[in-house]
Amino acid sequence: MGYFERALVAAIVIGAGAGFVGALVVLRRRTFFAQALTHGTYPGAVAAAALAVSVPLGAAAASVVLVAVMAGIARVRRQGAQVAAGIVLTGGFAIGAILQAVIPGLPVRAESLLVGSILTVTDADIVLAASVALIGVALVAMFGKEIAFSTFDPSGFRAAGYREWPIELLVLALIAATVVSALPAVGAILAIALIAAPAAAARMVVPTYRAILWTAPLIGAASGVIGVLASRALAVAAGPSIVLAATAFFALALGISKLRGLPLNRVAIPVETAEDARIA
């Protein structure tokens, strides 16, 4: 398998996995959280590269620490989740940049961690992404009902006697795993688009929760393939072109949903009064 075919396979696997978990991210409104996580993995990845351990491992460890910090700040009065995510996000980048400057002779380059380099993915990266995607599908198949319930009616979910934190933790862990596995393809800055755009697009054109879970991975995989092909055809960086392909799907879906909203074939609303009903 040549490097280009491998890149295509990686794009399909990572795009589909990110799209699938992205559906949960978008429906549960965890986009900013996921974004902080993508950004925050950067210092972990740099540190792992400096210590010569596996980069996904370092990124995953950093993301666990960051989630803990974010959860702590989010509970503080007058602070909240957005503040927490924002602080973790910029702090992560700053620490990553300092590490990069202080540690001489890093084997990886900053921009491949930040914007991805899908042409240099390894088989291990693909296996990691595939297993994360499969675990995600398995977990959603097992707990899909609970996840849907807690997503669409949190207070009803609590009232029905479920506890919220196991589902929340499950989803957050899935998000973190997806972010880490998507890093080789699109990097810390761009990963959020591959996660959010397919699901946001799917959400606008298909009507049900289940359909979004089916459509988002398809859009994600298609964005990956189109992006890699476009990157070769136009001689531009691969990560950004994958993201732009995903964005094009989002724009298309936005256009379709706006067109549907236009009153092109509006039927006359039947006017039925109580009088009419009695006569009929």
Added chain:
Amino acid sequence: MSLLDALFGAFAVPFMARALLVMLVLAVVAGVVGVLVNLRGLEFISDGLTHAVFPGLAIGLAVGGTAGLIPGAAIAALAAALVLTWLDRAGVTSDAAIAVVLTATFSVGVIVVSRSDDYAGELEALLFGRVLTIPPDQVLPLVAVCAVALLAVGLTLKQQLFRAFDAGGSRAAGNSAFVLDLVLNGAVALVVVAAASTVGTLLVLALLIVPGAVARLATQRLWLLFPAAAVFAGLCAWFGLAVGFWGSVGWGIDLPAGSTVVVVFVLGYALVLLAAWAGGRTRTLAPRADDERPLDDARAVVAGEGR
């Protein structure tokens, strides 16, 4: 060289003095705008703007060299402020839409940079800033951009606060929600423009979010929020630059200035958070009955969420 020397002596060097001037102006303005960002919960939109400015920087750099940075960024930022304000009002699920728009624009920027000769070097300079190498003729435009942002927020401050605490009341009183949002987003965009060429697009967000968050921890009085945020931001900018200089000159550690400033911001936040925690300010208290309403109740109503 001791840290004290660095704090007071380092800024005799012209390039450090320029960096300090720009960072202080930027920090104070970002602090004031950041309080409004915090009160309105616009952190995510601000993040979107910081990314959206990136292609403007990249194209500006490609067309006009370093002199093209500010015009390019300003155009991109104002366009992004318009688009984000519109998207927000079009009822697109805000978070996801912003994430998509921001990364898309970011991608455009990376693609533009990726076609240049020095891809890695330029990308890094745009992402992490070049605060120590601001050319003398750029100081004035940077300060002017900050001043416009401060003026825009200052002139509409009363209306902005009204909208933050009582969106419905503000509309009923005849204030246009669209214009107010646009002015605030525009001010954030201008701060981002000025900050992007100093601390870099990735770190701008710290200047906007951290001072506001610190002010919310430090005081409950509305009008004290603004000076508290500005003073905190100014102190951190000064201290951060000094530490960066101290590390580089005194210890031979090559600390990137922009990142050091941001780390000092985050550490300052951690300190204030600890102090507030020790002082028992972080506990959830029952709403007070007097006229000094805890801000969160009003905000929760505005945002339609109970936090």
